[in-house]
Amino acid sequence: MSINKKMSANSILALKDALVAIYYRKKDLRQFIELTIENAAIVSTIDWADNVKYESVSQLIDRMVKRQDFYQTDLLKLVQEVGNINDFSHLEYWEKENRGLIKKAEVAVGKLRQQAKGHFDTIEELKKAEERRETTKEKLKDSIAYQQKLDELKMEFYEIASNTNSQQKGFQFEKFLNKLFNFFDLDPKSAFKVIGEQIDGAFTFDNTDYLLEAKWQEKSIIAADLYTFGGKIQGKLKNTLGLFVSLGPYSSECTETGSSVLKSMILMDGMDLMQVLEGRVRLNDMILIKRRHASQTGDIYYQMK
Incomplete structure (x- = not known):
């Protein structure tokens, strides 16, 4: 200063x-x-x-x-x-x-x-300026560390995507999701379990417990997949919600159905995940936006712009 x-x-x-x-x-x-x-x-x-x-x-x-x-x-x-x-x-x-x-x-x-009475205000200005500089340096340091970790996760995701071994891909995706959810402080309750290429898990966000189901498959997700997941959610405590992540597309029947079984979940796709990995939106912010949209409109599949 x-x-x-x-x-x-x-x-x-x-x-x-x-x-x-x-x-x-x-x-x-x-x-x-x-x-x-x-x-x-x-x-x-x-x-x-x-x-x-x-x-x-x-x-x-x-x-x-x-x-x-x-x-x-x-x-x-x-x-x-x-x-x-x-x-x-x-x-x-x-x-x-x-x-x-x-x-x-x-x-x-x-x-x-x-x-020197008039200089004590100047001294306070210096002190505050130094505090602001330290705060800015810490924020910059945190920002650089955040971006570096995000880049590491993105490269790890690309490596998984290039793997042609389905079983290996499932295990790699399990580890990736654990890292991703921990990075955003989403408190995974247990290790994500792999069944083929399907990963089940649980996490807590904004004082709400979520079940997680993620699929990495080429074919579209159909309503039956969501109904199966909805059944798991209904078997838990009343306020439990669900996050279904599919790197492939959702069929139209997934979003057009008005069944109450599906009203306890929100949907993410591969484009959503890429927005997170590219740093355009934080994962916890995305979940919050999708949950609010679903609460206000009943639409469980909100596509981020």
Whole structure:
């Protein structure tokens, strides 16, 4: 974040005085500064051994002020950290021989707070900007990881599609569905079981339990396939729903029937699955859209645009 508001001369003088006052020993002050600022290498360019404390501090701050384009955030951090000091008990040991150390530190820090009052809003802006940057970086990282995993699933799906061995294809599709549903946090209740090329399973979404039936076959799904699945759903608890996934087409009789047996399921096809794998829609969002459409219209086969 670029801050154009440079520190005033009075703020700089108050910062110098406060830094000198908050620590008695130069090595303690040096450590405090090194731990506070990000670009701490500049601290080692100062002669802390031979200079008196104020001279070392003054040289350091003056060098940072000359390059506020580079050190402005560090200067503001020093203002913030010094201004936040309320406990001066670390000076008590030297207070016995140098009376007034604690009072002097309190006054100096108080003066800094007064002189740099306008900069504390800037400090908050910096903090919020940094938080936004961190949030954005995390979102970007998550987005990249999400896309990479989706690409892996898509390549795995293509490999399954190219397999001519029906039995192998069924087992591969079982593993693929487990990965897909886990990836979208759809909480598979049990491993998907394979019967030929037919996969049965269960998952939970939006506080609703679903039975899953998936078929990978060239011929169209007919109403009898759906009635068989509907019978399985009816054998479960009342609010259980079903998701039927067919990579092949559905016959017209599947969608034209008005039987109540089929009103407890929604249908997905290969085009739907490709939309998920290509990142155009998330699987859980697709299920939600299809379920709402079925609830509102009675149409269990909503084709996503």
